[in-house]
Amino acid sequence: MLSIKNLQARIGEKEILKGINLEIKAGEVHAIMGPNGSGKSTLASVLAGREDYEVTGGSVEFLGKDLLDLAPEERAAEGLFLAFQYPVEIPGVSTTNFMKSAVNEIRKYRGEEPLDAVQFLKMFKEKMSYVNIDQSLLSRALNEGFSGGEKKRNEIFQMAVLEPKLAILDETDSGLDIDALRIVAEGVNKLKSPDNATIVVTHYQRLLDYIVPDFVHVLYKGKIVKSGGKELALELEERGYDWIISALGE
Amino acid sequence: MLYTELTSSAQKEALERFKAKGFPTNKWEEWKYASLKSWNEKDLDWAPAPLNETSSASLQTQNGNTRFHGALPAGVEFISFDAFIAANPTIAATWEQRLPILDQNSLYDLNIALTLNTQVLWVKAGVSVDQAITHDYILSVAKASAVQSRLIVYLEPDASLTLIERAFTIAGSAEVLSNFVQEIYVSEKANLTYVKEQDLAQNTTHIDHTFITQLSNSQVDLFTFSLNAAYLRNNLHFYSDGENVVSNLNGLYVPGEDQLMDSHTVVDHRKPNSESHELYKGVLLGNATGVFNGKIFVRPDAQKTNAFQSCKNVLASTRATMNTKPQLEIWADDVKCSHGTTTGQLNQEALFYLRSRGISLANARTLLLLAFVQEVIDRVTHEETKLRLTDKIISKIQTSLAI
Numbered sequence: 001m002l003s004i005k006n007l008q009a010r011i012g013e014k015e016i017l018k019g020i021n022l023e024i025k026a027g028e029v030h031a032i033m034g035p036n037g038s039g040k041s042t043l044a045s046v047l048a049g050r051e052d053y054e055v056t057g058g059s060v061e062f063l064g065k066d067l068l069d070l071a072p073e074e075r076a077a078e079g080l081f082l083a084f085q086y087p088v089e090i091p092g093v094s095t096t097n098f099m100k101s102a103v104n105e106i107r108k109y110r111g112e113e114p115l116d117a118v119q120f121l122k123m124f125k126e127k128m129s130y131v132n133i134d135q136s137l138l139s140r141a142l143n144e145g146f147s148g149g150e151k152k153r154n155e156i157f158q159m160a161v162l163e164p165k166l167a168i169l170d171e172t173d174s175g176l177d178i179d180a181l182r183i184v185a186e187g188v189n190k191l192k193s194p195d196n197a198t199i200v201v202t203h204y205q206r207l208l209d210y211i212v213p214d215f216v217h218v219l220y221k222g223k224i225v226k227s228g229g230k231e232l233a234l235e236l237e238e239r240g241y242d243w244i245i246s247a248l249g250e
Numbered sequence: 251m252l253y254t255e256l257t258s259s260a261q262k263e264a265l266e267r268f269k270a271k272g273f274p275t276n277k278w279e280e281w282k283y284a285s286l287k288s289w290n291e292k293d294l295d296w297a298p299a300p301l302n303e304t305s306s307a308s309l310q311t312q313n314g315n316t317r318f319h320g321a322l323p324a325g326v327e328f329i330s331f332d333a334f335i336a337a338n339p340t341i342a343a344t345w346e347q348r349l350p351i352l353d354q355n356s357l358y359d360l361n362i363a364l365t366l367n368t369q370v371l372w373v374k375a376g377v378s379v380d381q382a383i384t385h386d387y388i389l390s391v392a393k394a395s396a397v398q399s400r401l402i403v404y405l406e407p408d409a410s411l412t413l414i415e416r417a418f419t420i421a422g423s424a425e426v427l428s429n430f431v432q433e434i435y436v437s438e439k440a441n442l443t444y445v446k447e448q449d450l451a452q453n454t455t456h457i458d459h460t461f462i463t464q465l466s467n468s469q470v471d472l473f474t475f476s477l478n479a480a481y482l483r484n485n486l487h488f489y490s491d492g493e494n495v496v497s498n499l500n501g502l503y504v505p506g507e508d509q510l511m512d513s514h515t516v517v518d519h520r521k522p523n524s525e526s527h528e529l530y531k532g533v534l535l536g537n538a539t540g541v542f543n544g545k546i547f548v549r550p551d552a553q554k555t556n557a558f559q560s561c562k563n564v565l566a567s568t569r570a571t572m573n574t575k576p577q578l579e580i581w582a583d584d585v586k587c588s589h590g591t592t593t594g595q596l597n598q599e600a601l602f603y604l605r606s607r608g609i610s611l612a613n614a615r616t617l618l619l620l621a622f623v624q625e626v627i628d629r630v631t632h633e634e635t636k637l638r639l640t641d642k643i644i645s646k647i648q649t650s651l652a653i
Contacts, residue, residue, distance in 0.1 A: 048606050049602075049605075049606070050602055051598075051602070071605070071610075071611070072602060072605040072606050073605045073606075073607075073608050073609055073610050073611070073614075075606075076605070076606055076607055076608035077608050081606075082606050084603065084606075087603070088597070088599050088600045088602075088603040090600050090603070090604075090618070090621065091621060092620070092621025092622065092624045092625065093617055093618070093621045098604065098607070098609075098617070099607075101609055101613065101617065102604075102607040102608045102609050103608075105608050105609055105610060105613065106608040109608070141621075158607060162607065162608065
């Protein structure tokens with residue numbers, strides 16, 4: 001589904017990704033872990049098409065297409081979704097209206113008929129139950145004055161509505177208490193299918209208790225320095241990152 | 251020559267003053283960003299004939315000539331200024347002593363000199379006009395012209411009125427400079443809602459002078475929506491001349507390619523315990539220029555004044571320019587006053603967020619710009635007007651961003 005080869009990127013003069021290689025197949029959950037500043041969020045941003053970053057080398061193929069050649073909105077229409085670490089507050093735009101525009105633009109891109117108001121409402125209601133989100137929240141200005149938990153639930157709600165092929169959760173656990181974490185994780189798990197894949201970017205192991213990864217990768221100084229199964233996350237939790245770093249001879 | 255028809259000495263004097271100064275040029279402090287100098291050179295028709303346009307509005311100004319169509323609402327009169335003064339000797343006395351025009355300019359003199367029939371829309375004491383009165387201000391001239399028009403709105407105590415003004419140019423008109431003066435008098439406990447929609451042609455220069463005097467316990471909600479014209483200038487002056495006066499000034503300007511929109515507002519607090527709230531927003535498209543100059547005066551007697559001013563602008567194009575100048579002059583010591591102006595581009599992070607959900611760049615920008623202007627539009631309570639303005643603004647922004 002996703003094939004990243006020797007991906008390099010920088011912001012300004014600063015090299016952040018220094019040759020990432022990663023293969024992801026449908027049905028898999030990959031966790032990207034690593035200490036602060038290792039490039040985890042940069043990787044998520046580059047995949048979603050954030051323009052602050054300049055890709056200086058390598059390639060990314062997503063469902064047979066050159067991902068790096070696509071605008072952020074085209075990536076979304078092709079089935080990529082980024083759950084933001086810091087969802088943006090947008091006064092004056094309600095989640096409902098915003099999602100209606102998004103869904104119908106994506107449908108147009110795919111050559112599908114737009115949903116009418118009734119169909120949209122029905123689909124919306126169904127998806128709301130995934131993350132136990134309230135109608136009143138969705139009528140309010142997007143993320144404005146939302147609590148940390150409400151913002152993250154809104155991200156997963158949007159994910160449920162857009163049904164991506166590949167979801168990237170960027171530090172979705174940050175700022176969440178344990179109850180909110182569980183609701184968000186349950187939402188993600190309900191959306192899991194053999195046809196889609198998930199990348200979980202996280203600093204801590206605790207989210208992985210709820211969203212169980214098939215593979216865990218450790219990112220350090222812009223490179224994946226170690227990969228393993230879900231037990232690697234537990235080991236990291238216990239021993240920290242130092243043993244991996246010292247094994248690299250640094 | 252039309253000038254020979256000037257009857258009163260006041261008109262003749264005003265004309266002499268205008269002739270001495272001519273049209274404003276950008277050497278004048280208050281006209282820094284827009285010169286009307288070229289109008290001095292033009293061969294103008296100074297009194298184009300009224301039109302025979304049909305319009306559904308009850309109040310119509312056609313090339314400067316104002317009349318009322320259909321039946322007047324109960325308690326409302328529409329008469330000439332002379333007849334109004336004759337019928338109201340006491341008002342005449344007040345009128346003579348009315349507050350001085352601040353920031354006087356030659357265009358005001360030109361208007362005094364050449365307006366031949368000033369009309370008064372007069373709402374009697376205690377009358378609440380439940381249907382909004384629509385005022386179509388229509389321009390259509392055969393050759394280059396300067397159009398003068400003057401309207402007085404007089405609200406007696408406890409009167410209440412909603413006025414919806416739609417200023418527009420008929421397609422095919424020659425170029426025109428429209429110079430529109432309104433003097434509005436809002437008595438004790440009277441209430442006025444006034445929405446101005448300025449959607450004129452690219453060969454139109456429209457200068458609007460609106461002077462509003464408010465007495466105690468009155469409220470005015472004024473909206474200026476500037477949509478189109480080569481040059482739109484709004485000189486809006488509030489004289490808050492009583493206690494517990496509420497003055498709400500709302501403005502939204504959306505200048506596009508080769509358009510300049512210039513708002514000069516003055517709020518003059520002369521008595522204690524009153525408040526004014528000023529909210530102006532601008533979206534500047536193409537190579538547009540915007541000007542906001544907002545003055546607030548708080549006179550020595552005007553203790554306990556609350557005066558707030560906010561002007562926020564989005565430059566939707568790298569070629570657009572916005573000039574803002576807030577000016578506060580406060581002589582009273584126990585007041586709350588604040589002002590803030592911002593000019594910036596759309597939030598890049600918000601744009602990326604919308605795009606990451608599949609919304610195209612053009613649509614994401616439109617969505618954010620509409621969200622930005624919605625705050626002003628939402629304050630309009632007249633539903634039909636609100637919908638019409640929303641449609642016009644969406645279509646202007648979309649057209650501009652699609653280029």
